[in-house]
Amino acid sequence: MAPVHVERTPDGFVASNERGARITIGSVTDEGVFSPVELLLAAVGACNIVTVEPLTAQRGHRLPHLAVSISATKAEPTLLETVTVTYEVELPESLTPEKFAEIAERVHQRHCTVTRSLEKGTEVKLNLPSP
Incomplete structure (x- = not known):
């Protein structure tokens, strides 16, 4: 199974996969993120x-x-x-x-x-x- 990579960026935390998909991650109080x-x-x-x-x-x-x-x-x-x-x-x-x-x-x-x-x-x- 291919790994998922999560890193802190200047805009918050981002999860990405080898196929180029990206998801922005935050806390339950952050707007527009999971x-x-x-x-x-x-x-x-x-x-x-x-x-x-x-x-x-x-x-x-x-x-x-x-x-x-x-x-x-x-x-x-x-x-x-x-x-x-x-x-x-x-x-x-x-x-x-x-x-x-x-x-x-x-x-x-x-x-x-x-x-x-x-x-x-x-x-x-x-x-x-x-x-």
Whole structure:
């Protein structure tokens, strides 16, 4: 997996990838930027939605509207307790709510790397410079 680079710039903090995409990062009080926790929530939502959409399309169902809202509650000031993904979807006549729920659950439980990593408690290591 290609790394993401985050650095402080004269304009704030910027995350970038090898494909040239950039995201400005700040605190929850900064205007026009995402906070790190908001980026985590966006990653959860994006991982789910970009996987659900092609799975429904492969089954011949084009969703007229597909969106998610992601919220979180805190267990402690620096620890999230629960992240909730709420789908906002308009289903075509060819897709029942039960079948859509089955697809979304499968994505959540088996296919979304971000969600699965959070649920499994993926280790995060620090690689610090040598003195």
